Amino acid sequence: MEELTFTQEIKPPSTKKGPIRWLKDNLFSNWYNTVLTLFAIVFLYFLFKGVYTWVFTQAKWAVIPANLQILSVGSYPREQLWRVAYVVYVLAILMGLSAGIWKGLNQQITSAVACIGAVITLLPIHVNTSVREAAVIATILIAVSYVFGRDRQNLKRWVIIGWVLMFPWMMFMLRGFGENAISTINWGGLLLTLILAVVGIVACFPIGVLLALGRRSQLPAIRWISIAYIEVVRGMPLVTILFMGSLMLPIFMPGDFQLDKVVRAMIALTLFSAAYMAENVRGGLQAVPRGQYEAAQAVGLSYPKTMTFIVLPQALRSVIPAIVGQFIALFKDTSLVSIIALSELLGVSDNILGNPKWTGLKPELYLFIAVVYFIFTFAMSYVSQIVEADLGVGKH
Amino acid sequence: MTENENTTNDPIIICEDVHKWFDDFHVLKGITTSFKKGERAVICGPSGSGKSTFIRTINRLEEHQRGTIIVDGIELSNDLRNINLIRQEVGMVFQQFNLFPHLSNLKNITLGPMRVRKLSKRQAEEEALALLERMDIADQAYKYPSEVSGGQQQRVAIARALAMEPKIMLFDEPTSALDPEMISEVLDVMRELAHSGMTMLVVTHEMGFAREVADRIMFFDEGVVIEEAAPADFFDNPQHERTKLFISQTLQH
Numbered sequence: 001m002e003e004l005t006f007t008q009e010i011k012p013p014s015t016k017k018g019p020i021r022w023l024k025d026n027l028f029s030n031w032y033n034t035v036l037t038l039f040a041i042v043f044l045y046f047l048f049k050g051v052y053t054w055v056f057t058q059a060k061w062a063v064i065p066a067n068l069q070i071l072s073v074g075s076y077p078r079e080q081l082w083r084v085a086y087v088v089y090v091l092a093i094l095m096g097l098s099a100g101i102w103k104g105l106n107q108q109i110t111s112a113v114a115c116i117g118a119v120i121t122l123l124p125i126h127v128n129t130s131v132r133e134a135a136v137i138a139t140i141l142i143a144v145s146y147v148f149g150r151d152r153q154n155l156k157r158w159v160i161i162g163w164v165l166m167f168p169w170m171m172f173m174l175r176g177f178g179e180n181a182i183s184t185i186n187w188g189g190l191l192l193t194l195i196l197a198v199v200g201i202v203a204c205f206p207i208g209v210l211l212a213l214g215r216r217s218q219l220p221a222i223r224w225i226s227i228a229y230i231e232v233v234r235g236m237p238l239v240t241i242l243f244m245g246s247l248m249l250p251i252f253m254p255g256d257f258q259l260d261k262v263v264r265a266m267i268a269l270t271l272f273s274a275a276y277m278a279e280n281v282r283g284g285l286q287a288v289p290r291g292q293y294e295a296a297q298a299v300g301l302s303y304p305k306t307m308t309f310i311v312l313p314q315a316l317r318s319v320i321p322a323i324v325g326q327f328i329a330l331f332k333d334t335s336l337v338s339i340i341a342l343s344e345l346l347g348v349s350d351n352i353l354g355n356p357k358w359t360g361l362k363p364e365l366y367l368f369i370a371v372v373y374f375i376f377t378f379a380m381s382y383v384s385q386i387v388e389a390d391l392g393v394g395k396h
Numbered sequence: 397m398t399e400n401e402n403t404t405n406d407p408i409i410i411c412e413d414v415h416k417w418f419d420d421f422h423v424l425k426g427i428t429t430s431f432k433k434g435e436r437a438v439i440c441g442p443s444g445s446g447k448s449t450f451i452r453t454i455n456r457l458e459e460h461q462r463g464t465i466i467v468d469g470i471e472l473s474n475d476l477r478n479i480n481l482i483r484q485e486v487g488m489v490f491q492q493f494n495l496f497p498h499l500s501n502l503k504n505i506t507l508g509p510m511r512v513r514k515l516s517k518r519q520a521e522e523e524a525l526a527l528l529e530r531m532d533i534a535d536q537a538y539k540y541p542s543e544v545s546g547g548q549q550q551r552v553a554i555a556r557a558l559a560m561e562p563k564i565m566l567f568d569e570p571t572s573a574l575d576p577e578m579i580s581e582v583l584d585v586m587r588e589l590a591h592s593g594m595t596m597l598v599v600t601h602e603m604g605f606a607r608e609v610a611d612r613i614m615f616f617d618e619g620v621v622i623e624e625a626a627p628a629d630f631f632d633n634p635q636h637e638r639t640k641l642f643i644s645q646t647l648q649h
Contacts, residue, residue: 298490301507314496
């Protein structure tokens, strides 16, 4: 039976290893690796021991729950906090509906946010009751509107309109009006960080795409303006741009017209980030082969349609890592607005530490703030991986 | 060889003294010809002879710098509206397929009808599925281009061009990038298309296809048409020395 032996399946050699074998192969394969391994074990032991004792026996964590309100909203007046809560509730409803209607990516983002809400609810520390209450309500709202939004495709248009109106409404809601208006100088903490970051991210993206397209335009005027903008802005530190927005812009403004300080910071962050975004997007545009443009033209697509449906989708998905990196950088760069006297998440730590009751607790506070930054930046990075998988990057 | 009963005497493409330069390199040196409705023309010649450039001027992927080209009564000029009108009338199939990799095969086909012809999604998909059926790859509709073979990709590309209901189809070496066993499945589709009465300009090295399907064979060399004739005359009684050499070389293998 020669044919049988010919087609007989041969199993691949086993690559499984027992734990002892693994240790020997990877950690103790010869004398100097053994020395290194032992040295690393000792080093890690002391490192973890030090961190453990500090975190669990020495650190005075009371500074965090006691100042949770300042960390969250800065010096926003306490009796007006319902405004923030309302904004959070409306956001929760919109996110829940989006997750229900579009599923996929929206679902992932929303569940991530819902998890954060749930975590705040269950936090074992002594939290201000109203914060816990708001977190509970927000989490429930997300869940309820998600269930409501499922299979209600006719709500699509309204949800999109809702998102578009969200930003102006939020600004209006947080500011209030009349005599009780809350000056944006009182906005602070995580609230301000998130507002600056979200506005910066949402606004810098389209501007960056337009600048990238402009830089590759056949029209010399548009091309040169784009190049000049990108190169000049990239050549300046963000701190300089923030200062210019804060100190010089008012000088050029006509009469007593005053642009709000937070708005000026938003503009500065957006314009700064857009220049970098433009170069990221341009990198993606260069990766789209000429044949794609030709095929789109041959089908009769106009330039805007070629860009919208053929070139940009391919260009952007190939530079998602760079774009998300830019978003993360922008998120952390918001901490620089403290130099123009806005107290965002990092900036409020100075206010807290100025209180004699909390002096010397810088490590605790900074570590906590670092963890908060990490949660948000890690979430962004995680979502970007889902987006990539969703779009089949590298597969087709 | 079958007589083409589909041709009429109305020219659908008229080229008058068409010139084109790439920088200082004179690619097209005064092409004057016309193509009738329903005509099947095969364009051949050595590489660098300007044959691809020539058919690319007809839908303005390349701009000609002298002379006139009139397609279906519209002169090609810098007027964008005219260019887009002509591009809707002229379908093109590329050597490298140039399918849109981020869209499924079906969406590759429906994009043009939906965004340019303004068909509804449902109507566009119905037409696209019918075309894929005609190309014998209806089962590949929901795959992505990278998930199907080269021959299937090229047939999707033909379907994409046909979905715009063009009056003219341009083929720029449609089988040159294919593995040998996939060439015939693409040629079969093109043969079927030829018999349906489509006006076709085909740049190809497939001499068997040319002999069988073409009404006319044009031989390009160094930017000029040095010989054009019906296939029988072209292959059996070439006039020009250069043509004789080319035919003997291509028929050797």
